[in-house]
Amino acid sequence: MKPENLLFAKTHEWVAVANEGGQKIATIGLSAFAVEALTDLVFIELPKVGRQVKAEESFCEVESVKAVSDVYAPVTGEVIAVNESLPDNLETLSSDPFGDGWIARIKVSDDSALANLMDHTAYQKQCEE
Amino acid sequence: MTTELAKTPLYDWHVAHGGRIVDFGGWAMPVQYTTIADEHAATRTAAGVFDISHMGRLQFFGPDADRFLDAVVTRRVTDIKPGQVRYALVCNEQGGILDDVLVYRLPMESSGSHAPAASTNEDDTPTFQVVTNALNRAAIVDWFRHRLPDFATRFDDVTIGTGMIAVQGPRAVSTIDSIVGGKLGGLRNYTSTSTHFEGRPILISRTGYTGEDGSEIICAARDTTALWERILQAGQETTIRPVGLGARDTLRLEAAMPLYGHELNETINPFQAGLGFAVNFGSREFVGREALERFASDERQPVRVGLQLDGRRLPRQGCSVLQGNETVGEVTSGTFSPTFERPIAMAYVRPSAQAVGSRLAVDIRGTQHPAVVVPLPFYERGKKILPQRHGEHRGEML
Structure with a gap:
């Protein structure tokens, strides 16, 4: 996915929302900037499939040598898939953050929180500050 | 409240070379330049170069310097020879650890980094040096100052006027020796000697905090960046790297070296910390002795x-x-x-x-x-x- 087509949260998650068979599905990952800032990733705790998450709730943890970081859900809904290959291939998060490094897919029940997200240009500005 | 962070002589170099700067004990220090894993591996396989200028450096003058230090650290230092370096602890009366330090009896020929113009007055030449943790420097200066009046000695805090660089790893000694004409290779562990870099005095010691062979070097603040760049250049045939505090922590942890604020603090005594080797009682008196004698044989702690x-x-x-x-x-x-x-x-x-x-x-x-x-x-x-x-x-x- 091209970062230009994604929405970004202040907390560095990216989200792509697609309409699949009448359902809104959000794919979520961490921005290249965030992964680069974390460096030395050692662990990811993926959410469980089937978990109901609320927008802006922490639903995943990424741990680096320096610190544990929360990943916040950008939308409200149900986790319908997680990237099972990530725990054993954490380098994917940095090698392809906007593609194979996706973290989870959520079936959206409430997308009102999307209004709080930034487009790529605005997000880049935040990162430069 | 924000207070300005102290900067080492290498601060501008770190920023210019991608060092990610963090607040460490009030100092603006690089936590890493690339990744912790990369810098760790470079140190284990070739050499890592560390800015440790934030550590406290105190130089002691006067005839009672050795007797004074003997009274405030857990290990006898009156018997060490010029050039020798000894790891010791500063404890309070309750036997709690205030700091872990290196005590140097400075080599004869010069005062090392500080190097004031040659003086005829013996009292102007430091005979001992103590290296403290950055975190504890102010408290130790204070602690020592209160105990000085009984002794014919004084000390200068030369931290700001000097810089300190560690070079650690299997290629560290050969790298430094290419700059100082082989003087480091001739040193045993925990000894030091004064030598020169581009005509300016430096003090090199065979010490470190990574589990690797190597050296810690003290020089004047204004010579620090030139020396740092020279070391990186001398090691360029290897995977020598500047290394930040992130990998310094993973390296010392693998080597099980204690870090003040983690393994050591005022509520921990040396015997709990596995540092009994750094306490000797003999017949001397030193701060904390009485409490430490009880802790030495306490198997319940x-x-x-x-x-x-x-x-x-x-x-x-x-x-x-x-x-x-x-x-x-x-x-x-x-x-x-x-x-x-x-x-x-x-x-x-x-x-x-x-x-x-x-x-x-x-x-x-x-x-x-x-x-x-x-x-x-x-x-x-x-x-x-x-x-x-x-x-x-x-x-x-x-």
Whole structure:
């Protein structure tokens, strides 16, 4: 996915929302900037499939040598898939953050929180500050 | 309230070379330039160059310098020879650790870094130097100052006027020797000598904080960047790297070297910390002696142990250590060991949990992770083996 087509949260998650068979599905990952800032990733705790998450709730943890970081859900809904290959291939998060490094897919029940997200240009500005 | 961070002479260099700057004990220090894993590996396989100018440097003058230091550190220093360096502790009256320090009896020929113009007055030439943790420098200066009046000695805090660089790793000594004409290779561990870099005095010692061979070098503040760049240039045939505080921590942790604020603080005594070797009683008097004599044979106190965990979650300072359902201790440092590719930690645990092989658990953010007590250090130069896993013997792990 091209970062230009994604929405970004202040907390560095990216989200792509697609309409699949009448359902809104959000794919979520961490921005290249965030992964680069974390460096030395050692662990990811993926959410469980089937978990109901609320927008802006922490639903995943990424741990680096320096610190544990929360990943916040950008939308409200149900986790319908997680990237099972990530725990054993954490380098994917940095090698392809906007593609194979996706973290989870959520079936959206409430997308009102999307209004709080930034487009790529605005997000880049935040990162430069 | 924000206060301006202190900057070492290398601060501009760090910023210009991608160093990520963090606040460490009031100093603006690089935590890393590339990745911790990369800088760690460079130090284990070639050489790492560390800015340690933030550490406190105190120089002592006058005829009683040795007697004074003997009265405020846990290890006798009156008997050390010029050039010798001794690891020691500064304790309070209760035997709690105020700092761990290196005491240098300075080499004869010069005062090293400080190097005022040649003086005929003996009192103008420092005879001893103490290197403190950055975090504790102000407290130690204060502690020493209050105890000076009984002795014919004084000290200068030369931290700001000097710089300090560590070079560590299997290629460290040859790299430095190419600059100082082989003088480092002739030094035994824990000794120092004064020499020159581009005609300017420097003090080199065979010491370090990574588990590798190498040196720590003190020079004038204004010479620090030139010396730093020269070292990196001299090592360019190897994978020599500047290394930040991130890898300095993973390196010292693998080597089981205690860090003040983690394994050491005012409520910990040297015997708990496994630093009994740095306490000698003899017939001398020093601050904390009475309390330390009691602690020396106290087998009921928690002591520092090494833990090895499975999985990839990191035990961190403050995590509880459990034996069955009972909390028996607390983690003081933990990381993901780049050498062994597994989580390791140091912790203080009660006697029931101290034996090597004890099966314990560490509570990491609400989840219990199995841990086993392993011998310290985790990493030893030239052996590189270690942690035996649960029931399984591990040989070469690199």
